[in-house]
Amino acid sequence: MTNDHEKKAKNNSGNKAQFKIIQGGLSNHAREVTFDQLKSYLQPILSEKIHINFLIGSGSSLPAIPIMGTTFSDYKKSHKNDGEFNNILKLYYEKCSNEADLNNIELFLSWLANRVNGLSQSELGTEQKIKDELTKTLIDSITKGYLKEIKKTNRGTKDESTNSPDSTTTNYELFIRRTAKLRESTSSQFDTVNLFTTNYDLFLENALDGLDYAYTDGFRAKLHPEFNITEYSRRPVDVAHRFRNRWSPVSPFFRVYKLHGSINWIEVDDKIEKKSNIKEVGESVVIAPTTSKYADSQGAPYSDLFRELSVQLLNPNSLLVVNGFGFGDEHINELIIQALGRSDFALLAFVKEDEVGVTRFMEKVRGNTKVTFITNGKENDKANYFSTLVELLAFEDPFEVHKNSEDPASDK
Template identity: 25%
Template sequence: MTEEKKNAVIASFKPPRPSEWKSLQPEEDNEESEKRARQNQDELHNVLLSSLQMQHLVVLAGSGCSVGAGGPRMSDLWNEIVGANPEDDVREVIDNVGYDIKQENIEALLSRIEASLALNEDKALSAFLHNSKQKILNKCSGFLANEEKLEAHKTFVHRLSRRRARDQRLKIFTTNYDLCFESAAGALGIVVIDGFSFSYPRRFDPRFFDQDIVRRPRNGSESATYLEGVFLLYKLHGSVNWANKGNGNVVQEASPEPHEACLIYPAAGKYQQSFRQPHLELMAQYMASVREPNTCIIVTGFGFNDDHLSEPLMSAVNSNPHLRLIVVDPSAKERLVDGNEHWRRLGKLNEQGEDVWLISADFNQFAQLIPDLRSLSPADALVKAIRGVATAE
């Protein structure tokens, strides 16, 4: 058995109420186990199919979505900025702020530096912080040279955006700085509404989220129809191609300077920064979306470590009776046992029978599990047609 297969995640899911996880692959080499796996696959398929047809479909995507495409983990950022054997000048900065280097937490280190600079100016600390931000920018933007790495993103976007014209557009909220979702959409020829103008230079204006794309008919007697596949993208922590020019003027640039980059860098102050423009507008859109009726929220690649995003979501689960939450994480089983407070709350809600579904799978596996709305079986198509007639009446 190869090391890759040995470390592969065995996909499974946990529906509301039952305590056992249902494997999507045969656990034993016999006919009974294969039959049980097929039944579990059908059950999850039907759940996902009905979820995709809910009026509102919202995705919260974290850094785990980009790892499979070559995106950096927090440990990678630590190694890039500090390294296994720090140089003398780096060690001096770390000692200056009194950080325990054995912890290897880049977010905690940058938080210490920002807190120290807020009290006293220090050229060495300022230079280290500037260089750290530049390295983060480079790490989060330099891994997309090969489009083949985006196969999972393309499948994910392609299938989720195939929704009925009368339903609301797919909304993807992401904490990632990288351009994975934009690049995947570009490769597929899908239009992304991201809050920026369509003219150059592209400037941020939240009013663009209220606009849509239609196909104008050639014959004047026909009515316009919505363009297929369009989805809305909200980058909650900013992007590697956003530059803040001051006075609320945020534009897209290929390689913004670190001091202009409109990013919420990994540090304790990101909660406060989320309530400054343009991030404030994106947070407002997020909070409104999780409270819409008849909504399915898919959380993938997100570890529930950002309280400013986790708390509104957990509150919505408790207060929104028409909300379905699907949480996808390759370590979901382990996180329910030794994860943070939010994971423990998710486990309790799931056990109590709330509409909370837990899926143990990585982003690549989950992208393949998503039903293709254009490839429905005759039975699925009939159910969909009946539901459409009932809704119309």
């Protein structure tokens, strides 16, 4: 009997060129490949004795959490009769240089922030109110989307959507499981996987908890977990399976770096604490999506987290795999470009090449053969989907049986 994963493989195999591999940025060496060819290309790379880093962006948490542009559109619709807001929006539209900017929440919040900085205290009212309200709306949409998805896929229920291929929770769990499998044959020097993310949600931590993999997120195990950057230099050992009185580190091991903060972080007496119940959090500690992200990241704990990103990317024999990130954060882009100055660093990015941020970054790294972009071929428009990466990592596993199988790249 053919199982669902065999059907998926069949759907993805064949002679149709679904993906395009581009080396060195725009207008450089490119070739179209099938799903199976791309899988055969990717998995050996991720099994090598190298340091593995992932950069996970907001696109990876679809469909549970809407993209920021969708949140901005919904906010505008809900305020269509708000005269003060529409007056501000009209001023913003007059400043937009192209149509794509009209629904760009980051540019709008940045524009608002600049106006707030240039206004007197008596003039602040409307701009500051809209900026604060829209930022809160964005964080709330992420929190609500995460909680709704977790409730829907709660392991204590019999909800079949838990195993649906369009479940964000399922995608993250399969990503962790399959990455761990690819790294299990490497030595303890290379079996740590660094998971950098610009997302505020908790899907990575939820997947690691659910699969019971050892990991650190930078917080010390205390009654009130407190962030301390030194936690990333610690690693648990396997006491039960020591051999000849030698301690063996727990393998594989994951490090989670929340570069822009998290919905379950709060500030208490100038310290960052983590709450287990995000319903009680209130004001989350996050970097708002504005062009001032670089300046905002200079304070603790963000400066420490970005320093860790730089350090890990400059590790000898390192690979960075990017998914769901549109290269819109110049601070991160510069750290990647800096790492590309090394001969033993490589970048592998799953992208939609016609996105503005992606196009600009591809232009910057043009000609660098250590950069590989995976984008859409003639028969596919979902190369940048997280579910596509997850399926490319798949291996034969009798425990991975989904009841509602579709083309794995049918949903993000």
